[in-house]
Amino acid sequence: MFFVFFHKMADFTLELEALRVENARLKEKLKQHLLVEDMLLPSSSNLPRAVIGMNREGGENACPAPPWIAGLSHSLTAAQIQRYSRQLLLPSFGVKAQENLCKGSVLIVGAGGLGSPVALYLAACGVGCIGIMDPDRVELHNLHRQVIHNEASVGETKVSSASRTCLAINSSVKVVEYPFGLDARNALDIMAQYDVVVDASDNVATRYLVSDACVVANKPLVSGAALGMEGQLTVYNYLKGPCYRCLFPTPSPQAACQRCSDAGVLGVVPGIVGTFQALEVIKVLTKVGEPLSARMLILDALSSRIHTVKLRGKNTQCVACGELPQITHITLPNFDYEKFAASPMSDGTPPREQVVGEDQSITCTDYNKLVRGHKSHVLVDVREKHQYDIASLPDSLNIPYAKLPQQLDTIRAAAQKHKHEGDEDMSVYVICRRGNDSQRAVQDLRSAGFNLVYDITGGLLSWAQDVDSTFPAL
Amino acid sequence: MNKLGFRLTAQWCLLLWLIRPRSSDYRISFHFIVVRSNFRAARLGVRRADDMHLTLEFGGGLELLFGSQKKHEVEVTSPDDLKEVTMESLLSWIKDNLIKERPEMFVKESSVRPGVLVLINDSDWELCGRLETVLEENDEVIFISTLHGG
């Protein structure tokens, strides 16, 4: 009994000693490993170093290749293996897919809400060459969704800001900057240099151009769109799948095309769609998985629903990708996409049209004088309530344009209230965001019998520009 | 008809039996009971035989034309009661019964306006016959306007 106990004690002591030795060995190994990692990957607290830290043309090859490199069947370097290890470890991905990414090239049209996550993820996962195209500069109201830019890049071109962020994440990829918009004349030449194209644009005209050019240049197109709380995503012109024109041979009427600058968008929604676009690009480049061709993913952020629906295949009659295409490398450069889509190649505001006569309008500056002179009047703001709630002029009456016909009595009552003994008829001034709806309201009120109704020209945007620069111009 | 419906209808029958007129218009009051129970059945979600239940969904901004409501559970009657409900008759039913404003932003001629995708049970209507598609009980039809923002 006693002997058995002693025997066991000796066993424990031996085992303990063996574990101590093993522990010391592992600690030493870990230390060396960390040192190598430090050398290869500059710490994130040192951004400028990260940008120039690793030589783009394979600076890590300056050291003699370690002996294990010789017997490999792939072209990944030690630094690449380390950087991409977590995706190399994926059984369904592996070295072949990573090689395809590193050799691959992607053109991203638009460096906004969708383009931001696309560029960030494609740079991070090691796509060899990323072209970024956008004519705009970074503005403060972009930052809530265009997460590739930051406060310091406000005023800078979106492409240079995006390129800087991409290289800060991964200086071993190449980023090509195109600080201008895609147009019919430059599209084919630029696309020819890339394997995959990403549509992250914000207008109908560009969407038709990107799709047509992808068909002519024979490039798969990963297309995403987001507005408000909704997103849509699909891969066009991939194998037997349809192109944008197969689905939408005729453009939507202009009135049906809402812009982010009017309808608003929750920042995270293009973030989700753009991230999905990056995923589809990776799948197309690596030939891993099933790209979203002839299918469409529909995101309803409000109800947290993602729906994937089945789309038609290629239309043999399609003017772009059909059997007898009318859009070719000869006709495309001369095609007027803005005329076809009846909308400009930008998300910008269409110019305000003067509808009512000068005798029925007043400039912001003159209206301001009138207010300062305490001339009694009624001010009607015809914007939607949610817009009115953001910021409005004092003592204004909010009657959304759509509800105007039912609210005529409210305006009459307000006019009556401000009227003094012996006053002539009360003047009514109408304002809105840009001065379009307010003109329509002036016309409607005049035909409803109001005689002294005036439009405040240019709306609150002009007010902010000409009278009160502190007024939030949205 | 569910249990509650049956009980309530039975109670009505009993009540009407108790207060029944003891004269010759006995048959009229019986007719009243039948009408009454039919009315109740409709209220409890039991349909007439010629109604078809469909789930309609509007997205991509189209919901604004339908009181900002995306999903609509509807009972659709075919225009001449006997025929089946096709996509064409559904579109005119929507135009007459469901749309709240600007119908021209939804339909054009006899079809949907350009830029609207129609999906029947998650499949593009191009794959199943567009306007001629014959709908079945509990089908799900999605109308979605293409988005352009980014």
Ligand SMILES: [Zn+2]
């Ligand atoms: Zn096509």
